[in-house]
Amino acid sequence: MVNVNAVPEAQAHYEQLYRQQYPRVMRLCRLLLGDAHEAEDVAQEVFVKLWQASQTETRAMAWEAWLTRVSVNACRDRRRSGWWKWWRAPRPTAGVDLPAVLDRYSWGSTPEEEAFSREVRGRIWRAFRELPARQQEVFALRYIEGWSTEAVADALGLSTGSVKQHLFRAVRRLCAVVGEEG
Amino acid sequence: MSRCLGDRTLWLLSEGEASREDRAHVVSCVTCASRLQRLEQTLHCLQSVLTGPPPEIALAQRRHVRRRWMASAGALAAMVMLAWFGGWWLRPPSSLPVEARQESIWPFIEGVSTALFPIVEVGFSAAPDRLSELADLQAALAGEWPCEGTEPLANMVCDDDTFALLLGEL
Numbered sequence: 001m002v003n004v005n006a007v008p009e010a011q012a013h014y015e016q017l018y019r020q021q022y023p024r025v026m027r028l029c030r031l032l033l034g035d036a037h038e039a040e041d042v043a044q045e046v047f048v049k050l051w052q053a054s055q056t057e058t059r060a061m062a063w064e065a066w067l068t069r070v071s072v073n074a075c076r077d078r079r080r081s082g083w084w085k086w087w088r089a090p091r092p093t094a095g096v097d098l099p100a101v102l103d104r105y106s107w108g109s110t111p112e113e114e115a116f117s118r119e120v121r122g123r124i125w126r127a128f129r130e131l132p133a134r135q136q137e138v139f140a141l142r143y144i145e146g147w148s149t150e151a152v153a154d155a156l157g158l159s160t161g162s163v164k165q166h167l168f169r170a171v172r173r174l175c176a177v178v179g180e181e182g
Numbered sequence: 183m184s185r186c187l188g189d190r191t192l193w194l195l196s197e198g199e200a201s202r203e204d205r206a207h208v209v210s211c212v213t214c215a216s217r218l219q220r221l222e223q224t225l226h227c228l229q230s231v232l233t234g235p236p237p238e239i240a241l242a243q244r245r246h247v248r249r250r251w252m253a254s255a256g257a258l259a260a261m262v263m264l265a266w267f268g269g270w271w272l273r274p275p276s277s278l279p280v281e282a283r284q285e286s287i288w289p290f291i292e293g294v295s296t297a298l299f300p301i302v303e304v305g306f307s308a309a310p311d312r313l314s315e316l317a318d319l320q321a322a323l324a325g326e327w328p329c330e331g332t333e334p335l336a337n338m339v340c341d342d343d344t345f346a347l348l349l350g351e352l
Contacts, residue, residue, distance in 0.1 A: 030235060
């Protein structure tokens with residue numbers, strides 16, 4: 001016998017997950033891809049997969065962790081296929097209200113301090129983009145998502161020792177960038 | 183006094199994973215305590231920056247890198263083309279002098295001309311030099327063709343003579 005309430009329940013659950021998790025998934029994708037448009041594409045793909053999985057999966061799932069894992073994998077796939085995107089015309093980076101963003105994350109109160117902080121933020125972002133993909137993923141999951149080392153290792157299929165190694169290398173390189181400016 | 187902690191140990195301390203001795207050292211060492219505090223501040227700074235959207239400068243830098251890459255690829259392609267055409271254009275000249283090269287070319291040109299225009303050449307070189315030939319030729323031009331009235335291909339000897347006369351072989 002078909003449970004007529006199953007579909008509306010699944011849909012309600014999906015919508016709840018979407019509302020709660022979309023900003024987080026979007027932020028993670030943007031961090032790993034460094035491009036708001038690409039991140040939006042990938043986030044949409046991830047939530048399509050979530051919808052498909054929620055239709056078929058009957059077990060109790062930790063959907064938050066599932067979303068993170070799928071997002072990291074999708075971003076990795078997107079980076080790997082980035083060679084052909086290189087030939088596409090560069091799209092404008094509109095969609096991000098840069099003055100508002102810069103004001104929000106501005107540390108200084110004087111114009112000099114604001115310019116300095118903007119410079120530092122640019123350097124930090126560039127340094128992050130220059131990290132190897134694995135170090136980016138580990139750093140994002142550990143420090144941005146706030147996962148434990150064990151959870152990161154489990155999600156990425158690595159040992160905890162390997163995660164710590166990647167994490168320490170990423171921290172050292174990023175700290176060096178901040179230290180240069182400080 | 184024990185040695186100051188290494189970077190990795192200090193980072194492990196910030197992760198809450200260092201040993202009891204290392205923690206005790208940080209409590210007693212002002213330098214390491216200061217380093218640990220700075221590391222934690224830096225990590226906090228990194229978290230707050232990377233949680234937000236990438237600033238304009240990072241995107242501009244990426245576009246700049248892309249443009250630079252394209253310019254490099256274009257320059258490389260131009261250099262390859264230049265090397266290709268330059269190598270073809272600036273080939274070392276032959277060691278023979280110009281006159282010698284012309285002399286070596288003329289027989290070839292004459293051979294080609296002979297192959298292409300044999301009749302013209304024959305026409306100029308087949309001037310009759312005997313009186314009998316001249317008489318035959320005049321007779322032919324005056325309509326007194328030696329084989330007139332006969333089928334041209336029926337009398338092969340006559341035809342041979344006629345063609346030989348025209349070709350100057352008699």
